[in-house]
Amino acid sequence: MESDPLLRRIGRTAVFVCAGMALVAFVLSQWHLRSAMAVIGGGLIAASSYLAIQSGVTALVDAVIVTGGAPRRPALRWAVMQLAGRYALLGFGAYVMIARLRLSPLGLLAGASSIVAAVAVEAVRLLVMKNSSPRT
Numbered sequence: 001m002e003s004d005p006l007l008r009r010i011g012r013t014a015v016f017v018c019a020g021m022a023l024v025a026f027v028l029s030q031w032h033l034r035s036a037m038a039v040i041g042g043g044l045i046a047a048s049s050y051l052a053i054q055s056g057v058t059a060l061v062d063a064v065i066v067t068g069g070a071p072r073r074p075a076l077r078w079a080v081m082q083l084a085g086r087y088a089l090l091g092f093g094a095y096v097m098i099a100r101l102r103l104s105p106l107g108l109l110a111g112a113s114s115i116v117a118a119v120a121v122e123a124v125r126l127l128v129m130k131n132s133s134p135r136t
Helices: 005-028 032-067 073-100 105-112 114-132
Strands: none
Touching: 005 032, 005 105, 005 114, 032 073, 032 105, 032 114, 073 105, 105 114
8 A cells, every 4th residue: 555645646546537538438439348448458557567666666675775775786686677577567468458358559558548647637636736725
């Protein structure tokens, strides 16, 4: 679970944005269910990518804390290999979704962009809150 409330809000907003895009794809697309599944699949790829980055950064920070400085080369090498392996699995998952499940690449892209849309929504929300607060 995220300890930062901003990251939790972005994650929640990304889920709502992805669900909304899947609903729009279901209603407007010629291939209703397949398009909605593609958007959800893209959202799952984005969520997996976020978790891979988070775990890689956490492992690196833990290695720095344990050694009290720069991590040793074997620990750093292991963290980089794990991160690269996770991204290879993400690429394989995208391949399976496009080539084997025949999901739309545009739907996958729309679902994967849900995090970007959530960050944009959060930026607008923060700007509105900043501009609406009373000036002292």
